[in-house]
Amino acid sequence: MRPPPTRLFISSIPSGNCYKVQLQLSLQGMRCPVTVMDILADPPETRRPEFLSRNPNGRVPVMQLTDGSNLAESNAILFYLSAGTPFFPRHPLLAAQTLQWMFFEQYNHEPNIAVLRFLYRWGNLEGQPAGTEARLRAGGLHALGVMEQHLTRNDYFVANRLTVADVALFAYTHIAPDAGFSLRYYPAICKWIDRVSSHDRFLKIED
Amino acid sequence: MRPPPTRLFISSIPSGNCYKVQLQLSLQGMRCPVTVMDILADPPETRRPEFLSRNPNGRVPVMQLTDGSNLAESNAILFYLSAGTPFFPRHPLLAAQTLQWMFFEQYNHEPNIAVLRFLYRWGNLEGQPAGTEARLRAGGLHALGVMEQHLTRNDYFVANRLTVADVALFAYTHIAPDAGFSLRYYPAICKWIDRVSSHDRFLKIED
Secondary structure (H helix, E strand, C coil), rough: CCCEEEEEEECCCCHHHHHHHHHHHHHHHCCEEEEECEEEEEEEHCCHHHCCCCCCCCCCCEEEEEECCECCCCCHHHHHHHCCCCCCCCHHHHHHHHHHHHHHHHHHHHHHHHHHHHHHHCCCHHHHCCCHHHHHHHHHHHHHHHHHHHHHHCCCCEEEECCCHHHHHHHCCHHHHHCCCHCCCCCCHHHHHHHHHCCCCCCCCCC | CCCCEEEEEEEECCHHHHHHHHHHHHHHHCCEEEEEEECCCCHHHHHHHHHHCCCCCCCEEEEEEEEEEEEEEHHHHHHHHHHCCCCCCCCHHHHHHHHHHHHHHHHHHHHHHHHHHHHHHHCCCCCCCCCCHHHHHHHHHHHHHHHHHHHHHHCCCCCCEHHHHHHHHHHCCHHHHHHHHCCCHHHHHHHHHHHHHHCCCCCCCCC
């Protein structure tokens, strides 16, 4: 028996990593109280001892469970919520492919698109080392290209249906224009965004 | 029934991401033919059409299976190999915690320690934008600090036994000195490295 979530700790600015957990909760018809952490405070609330005892890595989202444990890393939380449901395939190869796309998201997609979006909207882009924007832009374009190629031949990332691989990638893709990425060059991604957004119990990101 | 691996594509330079798959195969007593891809060629063999048809992201490791499919992302491959064995806990919370550390590895650890190691040994560190080394160094020290704190109270990352979370983190941690990180400031990590290395069927990285 899995302990259910009792509280979700999220960021005070609209974060795709936090949103993806809220979207998955909504898709599964689950509700969970939320605590908003001020990550722009000095020091950020996520870097203070009380929060570090939940996640020594000092990052949100964190999901607290009834047994008192705390789970970090957005995609690990998605796995926890979805395991045993149609959102996480049971077949070993499809399960591994779901995780393949989720690791791709955290390695090739988020560190470029989400970081550039943060610098555009809340950070100090001009204060970054020379070449930072170009490096993040190139990485983000590469990630979007890989996604476009896959979605040209597939409606979803894995198993021809909505899984947590889609939820993980949807989070920062649909708000990539915040970071100056134009999605009109990616028609398959645009159709996939419409497809994901039209699901029952879809939840919009708060902005 | 899971298709067994028929071939593993790895890098021509000693890569922790490729090594972790070879280590896991060894721990499970499995063997698999290897194809070495020249990633320092121009263009790298991993960015040529034949390989991109296996992994459009252009990265190794890639594991080919008997059904003809190809699985990418080192940690997704570890999941595939270990699912159903003691190396991947069956309990949902422990399974999610295993993945939590594997996502931490790919987000906070590898992009700092592995990238700095590459620049030290094969890349052009001097040619990087100002501040690159300092940024990667700070990120790597943070990741090692989070690991040290956990290992001060635990022999392994999850479930008090060797899992793929340890294998994933071991790969670039034990060779962090290649990137100028001194492990003598991390006594709990050093003991954990000895603990992992002493397992039956442990495999050393080739260098």
